[in-house]
Amino acid sequence: AQSVTQPDIHITVSEGASLELRCNYSYGATPYLFWYVQSPGQGLQLLLKYFSGDTLVQGIKGFEAEFKRSQSSFNLRKPSVHWSDAAEYFCAVGPHSNTGKLIFGQGTTLQVKP
Amino acid sequence: DVKVTQSSRYLVKRTGEKVFLECVQDMDHENMFWYRQDPGLGLRLIYFSYDVKMKxxxxxxxxxxxxxxxxxxFSLILESASTNQTSMYLCASSFPRNTEAFFGQGTRLTVV
Structure with missing residues (x-):
């Protein structure tokens, strides 16, 4: 079955520290991959996406993610976290089809310590 | 800017009521989606539509x-609301070929 796993439900990092959020997927073919961020009380905003090509993708707000096919992973990274990065982060996968249906992970809540 | 607008941010309804959640997008997207978001469960897809009158x-x-x-x-209808439908509901839209989905701000529904 197709699924997305975000192993860390909650992560706390200090402001200025580096960040890595993990995402593993189970999918029958090469998927489209996404990271979204949700600030409290808001909808989801796209941080970055991978469709094909270079496996290291750059996104908004200084985030990047690396697609590793051999590990079925798409981990999100940021070299230096800012207090405004505190939010919930969702990894998602989707098929190469017209439906646009996405499968989401459970989410990782990021807390940033001053 | 793409805009997906959900008609209400917060709703409180009684058990057994018929509830309508409305979503409008302004980007001429073919695909529209309704997700439900619950803590620890991520987003779960309720229904989607890839064309007018198609679902x-x-x-x-x-x-x-x-x-x-x-x-x-794209409207979501709860025929007879129940307390286990208390949740955050998110609407999204996208073009075909699985480009990114754009989300509304969500409707937090409480059924009492």
Missing amino acids: EKGDIPEGYSVSREKKER
Whole structure:
């Protein structure tokens, strides 16, 4: 079955520290991959996406993610976290089809310590 | 800017009421979606639509129905609201070929 796993439900990092959020997927073919961020009380905003090509993708707000096919992973990274990065982060996968249906992970809540 | 607008940010309804959640997008997207978000469960797809009057069930359609009479509008209907439908509901839209989905701000529904 197709699924997305975000192993860390909650992560706390200090402001200025580096960040890595993990995402593993189970999918029958090469998927489209996404990271979204949700600030409290808001909808989801796209941080970055991978469709094909270079496996290291750059996104908004200084985030990047690396697609590793051999590990079925798409981990999100940021070299230096800012207090405004505190939010919930969702990894998602989707098929190469017209439906646009996405499968989401459970989410990782990021807390940033001053 | 793409805009997906959900008609209400907060709703409180009574058990057994019929509830309508409305979503409008202004980007001429073919695909529209309704997700439900619950803590620890991520987002789960309720229904989606890939064209006017076309709809398909998602992963958790029980207790819900949808309507898409115009391309820009996608409505989620709770036929008889129950307390276990208390949740955050998110609408999204996208073009075909699985480009990114754009989300509304969500409707937090409480059924009492």
